[in-house]
Amino acid sequence: MISQSEMHPQRWGDPDAATPLPDSARGLVELAFGLSDCPAVAGATPPTGETPVAALAALVDVLGADNVLTDDTTRMLRTRGKSTLDLLKARAGDLSDAPDVVVRPSGQAEIEALLAVAATHRLAVVPFGGGTSVTGGLVADRARFAGVVSLDLVRMKSLLAVDTESMTATLEPGLRGPEAEALLAEHGLTLGHYPQSFEYATIGGYAATRSSGQSSAGYGRFDSLVMGLTVVTPSGTLTVGSAPASAAGPDLRQVFLGSEGAFGVITAVTVRVRRLPAEKLYLGWRWPSFEAGADAMRALAQARMLPEVIRLSDEAETAINLADPSSIGSADDPGCLMITGFEGTPPAVVAKRAAVTSVLTELGGTDLGEQPGEAWAHGRFNAPYLRDAMLDVGVLVETLETATFWSHRSGLYADVKTALEASLGKKAIVLCHISHVYETGCSLYFTIAVREARDPLVQWAAAKAAASEAMITAGATITHHHAVGTDHKPWFEREIGPVGVQTLRAIKDSLDPSGILNPGVLI
Numbered sequence: 001m002i003s004q005s006e007m008h009p010q011r012w013g014d015p016d017a018a019t020p021l022p023d024s025a026r027g028l029v030e031l032a033f034g035l036s037d038c039p040a041v042a043g044a045t046p047p048t049g050e051t052p053v054a055a056l057a058a059l060v061d062v063l064g065a066d067n068v069l070t071d072d073t074t075r076m077l078r079t080r081g082k083s084t085l086d087l088l089k090a091r092a093g094d095l096s097d098a099p100d101v102v103v104r105p106s107g108q109a110e111i112e113a114l115l116a117v118a119a120t121h122r123l124a125v126v127p128f129g130g131g132t133s134v135t136g137g138l139v140a141d142r143a144r145f146a147g148v149v150s151l152d153l154v155r156m157k158s159l160l161a162v163d164t165e166s167m168t169a170t171l172e173p174g175l176r177g178p179e180a181e182a183l184l185a186e187h188g189l190t191l192g193h194y195p196q197s198f199e200y201a202t203i204g205g206y207a208a209t210r211s212s213g214q215s216s217a218g219y220g221r222f223d224s225l226v227m228g229l230t231v232v233t234p235s236g237t238l239t240v241g242s243a244p245a246s247a248a249g250p251d252l253r254q255v256f257l258g259s260e261g262a263f264g265v266i267t268a269v270t271v272r273v274r275r276l277p278a279e280k281l282y283l284g285w286r287w288p289s290f291e292a293g294a295d296a297m298r299a300l301a302q303a304r305m306l307p308e309v310i311r312l313s314d315e316a317e318t319a320i321n322l323a324d325p326s327s328i329g330s331a332d333d334p335g336c337l338m339i340t341g342f343e344g345t346p347p348a349v350v351a352k353r354a355a356v357t358s359v360l361t362e363l364g365g366t367d368l369g370e371q372p373g374e375a376w377a378h379g380r381f382n383a384p385y386l387r388d389a390m391l392d393v394g395v396l397v398e399t400l401e402t403a404t405f406w407s408h409r410s411g412l413y414a415d416v417k418t419a420l421e422a423s424l425g426k427k428a429i430v431l432c433h434i435s436h437v438y439e440t441g442c443s444l445y446f447t448i449a450v451r452e453a454r455d456p457l458v459q460w461a462a463a464k465a466a467a468s469e470a471m472i473t474a475g476a477t478i479t480h481h482h483a484v485g486t487d488h489k490p491w492f493e494r495e496i497g498p499v500g501v502q503t504l505r506a507i508k509d510s511l512d513p514s515g516i517l518n519p520g521v522l523i
């Protein structure tokens with residue numbers, strides 16, 4: 001049985017929250033793409049698990065029988081992540097990547113012991129947090145192994161320590177976003193990390209993928225919040241990060257941030273925290289063009305005046321997704337919507353709002369007030385549910401993201417958009433927003449919608465390859481926050497070059513000499 005807290009195996013999120021396409025969007029979708037009925041295959045079961053009996057017995061010795069699970073439902077729910085391709089495969093009944101066994105350790109000592117068992121019995125081990133990977137980070141290459149173990153961190157959900165003087169907290173990796181925030185709120189604290197996958201993604205997953213949340217302008221990317229980590233590797237356990245800053249050699253935290261389970265299992269994360277904001281205020285701004293809005297973002301970032309949230313939709317995204325057609329983004333009044341969000345004490349919010357308003361007005365923005373901002377804040381976690389409703393009627397919806405320096409932003413935007421449109425055809429809709437900004441540059445987040453071809457997996461693979469090629473050719477990164485997984489590997493290797501690959505390979509060989517951790521992911 002699916003427990004209340006498990007995600008739907010073929011869709012995003014809470015099984016009870018699955019909804020058909022809303023009437024308000026149905027007409028538009030029909031006009032743009034036509035509608036067809038695409039039901040998912042019901043009742044598919046994963047292939048029979050292959051773990052050798054002796055290996056299973058050794059895992060049971062370490063974890064107890066209750067925490068070594070081989071039933072079909074548990075294995076199905078730990079199969080792949082939640083990219084659109086993952087969902088399409090699940091909908092088609094393809095569970096070929098299911099793990100053979102799911103283990104649920106309670107802490108560091110059990111993880112150390114189970115990694116030793118895995119090395120002895122040649123089992124591949126895939127750390128599993130929230131299962132929200134969108135880059136194939138949960139699909140291990142099983143070729144050289146006797147079985148695949150999903151190492152589910154679901155029993156590791158404690159707040160281990162709080163230091164309100166230093167403003168740090170140490171969290172276990174299995175805490176989902178809302179669970180971590182609830183524990184911190186008991187101390188009047190917040191992490192302020194709100195990726196769109198917030199409801200399900202975990203602390204360990206955030207660290208392992210270098211996630212970035214919607215309030216990154218104010219609170220920072222997740223990797224910038226991490227003060228320390230404890231990591232269990234097959235070669236031993238280490239804790240890194242013992243001071244707010246250090247000159248003691250290279251920063252080993254950076255070896256494990258973004259390591260995607262390939263170097264070790266993250267068992268504790270010490271993060272920088274803030275006081276819970278007494279006030280949150282979200283506002284909309286209108287810009288005559290994407291260029292003008294982007295220039296304004298750059299001006300704020302370089303003046304070090306960023307609000308906690310700042311994002312800017314291009315003309316197409318503004319028109320389709322966000323705006324009231326009567327006021328902004330309509331054919332008569334094209335423009336771009338920016339959302340700004342202020343969080344903090346009431347005087348701090350008032351002061352920052354005034355300062356930001358002054359800069360944005362000076363640069364040609366129009367203050368649209370709270371309505372568009374509050375509408376964005378209210379619906380900020382809804383888009384993944386809409387993706388499922390679109391897949392139900394045969395419309396492929398997927399996203400990809402990248403980042404570059406300001407001076408390359410408009411070229412990269414044009415190159416990726418052109419690559420996607422050329423691959424997906426004239427009828428595809430390609431939308432973009434600037435999702436995260438820095439003094440030196442920003443990330444671009446693209447969403448596409450297109451009528452599914454006969455084989456949507458092939459259709460999207462071609463488009464994604466074209467977009468990835470455009471990113472690497474333009475000198476941008478293959479991912480700003482989704483991580484490498486298996487999907488981005490060929491372009492990641494080009495991004496970091498042969499010596500970069502050799503360096504990561506040497507680290508992997510040292511920490512994981514038998515190569516049991518997430519084989520095929522990252523490098």
Ligand SMILES: Cc1cc2nc3c(=O)[nH]c(=O)nc-3n(C[C@H](O)[C@H](O)[C@H](O)COP(=O)(O)OP(=O)(O)OC[C@H]3O[C@@H](n4cnc5c(N)ncnc54)[C@H](O)[C@@H]3O)c2cc1C
Nearest residue numbers: 129130131132133137195196197202204205211212261266
């Ligand atoms: C609808 C949707 C919206 C999203 N929005 C955002 C967004 O706004 N920002 C963003 O950054 N990302 C986003 N993502 C991507 C994803 O949510 C992030 O990568 C997230 O950080 C993954 O966390 P998780 O707990 O689900 O990890 P999982 O998916 O379980 O794992 C991800 C990778 O990390 C490894 N891993 C997990 N836990 C550990 C651990 N404790 N130790 C070592 N390795 C581990 C896994 O083996 C895997 O390789 C989104 C995904 C979806 C489906």
